[in-house]
Amino acid sequence: MQNSEEPTVLIIVAVDGTRSSVAALQSAKNYAETHNARLRAISVWSNVNTYSPFMLEWSPGEDARFQLEESSREVFGDHLPAWYDQVVIEGSAAKVLIEASKTAELLVVGSRGHGGFAGLFLGSVSAQCAAHAHSPVMIVREHNDLTAVSADAPIVVGHDGSANGDDALEWALNYAEKLGAPVEVVRTWSIDRIPPQFNEEFGYVPSFDEVTARVRRDLITETAHRVGEHTGTTVTLVAAMSQPAEELIKRSENARLLVVGSRGRGGFAGLMLGSVSSECASHAHCPVAVVPKSAAAHPDL
CATH class of the missing domain: 3.40.50.12370 (Rossmann fold)
Known part of the structure; x- marks a missing residue:
């Protein structure tokens, strides 16, 4: 619960539907509530150039929006607070998030996203954000339970x-x-x-x-x-x-x-x-x- 003052600080969180990104959204929510900040969840998608002889109706942009909305519902419930907004952007995930960090107080990312190699402990997007973001970056793992x-x-x-x-x-x-x-x-x-x-x-x-x-x-x-x-x-x-x-x-x-x-x-x-x-x-x-x-x-x- 935030106080009645208008939030001036912006927190950015990356959400892609993975369990670590849901944990990142929960951590970002807690941070925003503590600091009376605005929270913006960003889901980034790009076209997958693969050949298929079948007609595909799947849309990566729509899928990204669906994953973002489902993750938001899991963390916030059916009623989203006024200080929270959701954005779906086409592009390179790391580039989009690093650019967004220019105006953010904090960037929150999950430790692993889609498409990661099983042997890696830190995904390429989170590693690039930690190395190049303009704001501090908080990296959250799936098992990180702040309530515990x-x-x-x-x-x-x-x-x-x-x-x-x-x-x-x-x-x-x-x-x-x-x-x-x-x-x-x-x-x-x-x-x-x-x-x-x-x-x-x-x-x-x-x-x-x-x-x-x-x-x-x-x-x-x-x-x-x-x-x-x-x-x-x-x-x-x-x-x-x-x-x-x-x-x-x-x-x-x-x-x-x-x-x-x-x-x-x-x-x-x-x-x-x-x-x-x-x-x-x-x-x-x-x-x-x-x-x-x-x-x-x-x-x-």
């Missing part, structure tokens, strides 16, 4: 000290403030990524616990300003000796949402989606929000 999430389940956010890590943290804090949810900020280190200050003392070999403690102190210092602006939100800062994707995926088991920046430290300049965010989007146990580097991290506008 405990009230104290945290929003987990990865922070590696980069500017994009700050974007992800700001977005997570703003979202948590709306939900009244706790936030868990995670930074990892490994033998091949030991903090530089420990390499400056010749002949001294620090213990793993010393390095972890120093990494956590750095995390506290670097995030203090942003965390301090959200005094009503419970924030836990965690440092761990682990590979970043491995640690974040493990912590996603008990999280309501995992938030990562689209690019972190050490990425190759030509890659639009970093390896950590890509692995998390593919394998996390909860929905994943990928925040682009240039995004204004304000889901509460």
Whole structure:
């Protein structure tokens, strides 16, 4: 239920009739209600150029509309709210959604759509959206049931000290403030990524616990300003000796949402989606929000 103020924020959700897209629509509905936002469901279709000796009356556009209407009925019931609208567009799904994200606060997609290969954990459309969208992208799996999430389940956010890590943290804090949810900020280190200050003392070999403690102190210092602006939100800062994707995926088991920046430290300049965010989007146990580097991290506008 939204409040009486006119919604000004736009949320876009991709719907193609698959179970993961229905889960995405449910998540988008919850987000829109929390943020008093408008919600637009987009179904994209294209002509299939195949030869058949038989006369076919099937219309891909009509089928797309039918799938969208059925999915909307499943999530909202027979009476659609005034702040929700449905759009059917011909074209390339990824291109249409990326273009739509230019004016959106958030783009929500299912992890897998029609035509995906069984061995892929992340569909090509959702992967392209996560890599190229102009807004944050939330990726939802079929089994993600927000009604089963405990009230104290945290929003987990990865922070590696980069500017994009700050974007992800700001977005997570703003979202948590709306939900009244706790936030868990995670930074990892490994033998091949030991903090530089420990390499400056010749002949001294620090213990793993010393390095972890120093990494956590750095995390506290670097995030203090942003965390301090959200005094009503419970924030836990965690440092761990682990590979970043491995640690974040493990912590996603008990999280309501995992938030990562689209690019972190050490990425190759030509890659639009970093390896950590890509692995998390593919394998996390909860929905994943990928925040682009240039995004204004304000889901509460």
